[in-house]
Amino acid sequence: MKYVEGENRGQLTLLPDCVEDYISEENPVRVIDAFVDGLDLEALGVEHAVPGETGRPPYDPRDLLKLYVYGYFNRIRSSRRLMTECGRNVELFYLLGKLTPDFRTIADFRKNNAKALKNVFKAFVKLCMKLGLYQKELIAVDGSKFRAVNSKDNCYNAEILNKKLERIDANISAYLSRMDEEDTREPDAVVLTKAQIKAVVEELRSRKEKYRGFLKELTVSGETQLLLTDPEARRMHSKDGFHCSYNVQTAVDGGSHLIAEYEITNRNTDQGLLKEVVENTKAILEVETIEAVADKGYESRADILDCVMNGIVPNVAMKYDKRERIYAVEYVENEISEEERASANPSNIQKCIHAGVLPKCYEGTAIEVEVRGQTELSCFSLNANDTVTCPMNRTLTKLKTKGKGSVYASREACRQCQTRCTDSNSNSRKEVYFGPNTEYVPVMMYGRKGQKLNPLPEGATLYNSFHRKDKHKKQVILRIKEAPEKIHQRMCLSEHPFGTVKWYDGAHYVLCKGKEKVTAELGLSFLAYNLKRAINMVGTKAILAAIRG
DSSP, rough: OOOOOOOOOOOOOOOOOOOGGSSTOOHHHHHHHHHHSSSSSHHHTTTSSOSSSSOOOOOOOHHHHHHHHHHHHOOOOHHHHHHHHHHTTTHHHHTTOOOOOOOHHHHHHHHTTTHHHHHHHHHHHHHHHHHHHHOOEEEEEEEEEEEEEGGHHHHHHHHHHHHHHHHHHHHHHHHOOOOOOOHHOOOGGGGSSSHHHHHHHHHHHHHHHHHHHHHHHHHHHOOEESSSSSOEEEEEEEEEEEEEEEEEEEETTTOOOOOOOOOOOOOSSSSOOHHHHHHHHHHHTOSEEEEEEEOGGGGOOHHHHHHHHTTEEEEEESSSOOSSEEEEEOOOOOOOOOOHHHHOOOOHHHHHHHHTTGGGGGTTTSSEEEEEEEEEEEEEEEOOTTEEOOTTSSSEEEEEEEEEEEEEEOOOHHHHHHHHHOOOOOOOOEEEEEEEEEEEEEEEEOTTTTOOOOOOTTTTTOOOGOOOOSSSEEEEEEEOOHHHHHHHHHHHHHHHHHIIIIISSSSSSOOSSHHHHHHHHHHHHHHHHHHHHHHHHHHHHHHHHHHHO
């Protein structure tokens, strides 16, 4: 029996092969080709989108963009490797018409079109929206660290620089002392000559001036870190230690698992980034309200409240709270019409919440609002063990001594308290002062009638502050309840894109320097992820039909 035999290399053919015949109808290369050809590169801000009338003709930016999208789609990010593939890859013969651009030309395209490549990512998101792939109901927000082009040895802060300066001063003193010792030794016993020691000291002094310059630069800029190779990156803590990195934020659609938006930051933590990321996602998905889910790293009471006030339902995993977050919001009396209640405009949402009315867009979510009047009388009472029992029967501990008395407080008790004892809207802990002969401090509560409170002793005297006219008689209590099923769903949504891009595609480190160029580079990685997922969901023919239609 014979083996299956191939064609003879020296055999001439009457009709040459057509590259088109080597690319099947289902090949993703056809999607890349049609998608890039359908883009308005001039509107996206791509260089040389319109060729000049004079000079040497440049490469068509469409061809270079196709090359990069294909490369990231197939886990090839290096410009040198892409150049190699142009000379041997049949799919690239089809895409580029057998062009073989130099690696410098390829690398310069990515470097010079940083802003435009983010717009290309957005253009594919719009295409997926046209296909109806984004459900736009729930998004999962998460952050991950991507290594920057900067070693740990080229990263400095004030503490490191001061230690280096101290060590250099000690070494200079040691070498100068040694120089004096060498002068008293016999010529045959000298280990280092005076000239050699002098050279070492000069080198140390030169290094000292360099570190002083770094320290001055840190002081002038106000930054806490100085990175020499990539100044916009930061040294961050990750699972495998400290590394110079970028903190990459993504927003993943709950229905399709497609990435809707991403942001590149150099913040060490995710705290305070939720609203910024979700607002950008709302803009690209063209929605007024959306529900977001995030992990404990996004715990920021101010940021979460800001989300609620701007049409975002923030389901953030509980870090300090237990089952719900409670906010005291200023009450503003207003007549809310049905039109205002049904509106998703942030100004109308805020108006409803301040009036104690739940906006229609928050019905059925974890958000609740309630108006409470200052109607219930109670007190803080001092215990024999030098603690204080608050009106809600929680324990406050001694915070500090003030004059002859003491101040008591508990952040944990106030954080979870549903019945407020102050008209302050800062949601900070209540600090209660007890004088030397004080056993109780009366207080008027914002609570429900009939609620069980710490009783006020009979015959207690109310202070003058009870009769202040500037005190708010009503207060809005805003609650955001825990949503464990959505918190659990977050892991399935946000972790998969990061795992795929970082470890399957090998993009756990970036090749470019600076936030703008890193944004472009990761835009290509996330575009490739979305492209693969969209093809798996609806197939190449449906995507091609949407592009051409």
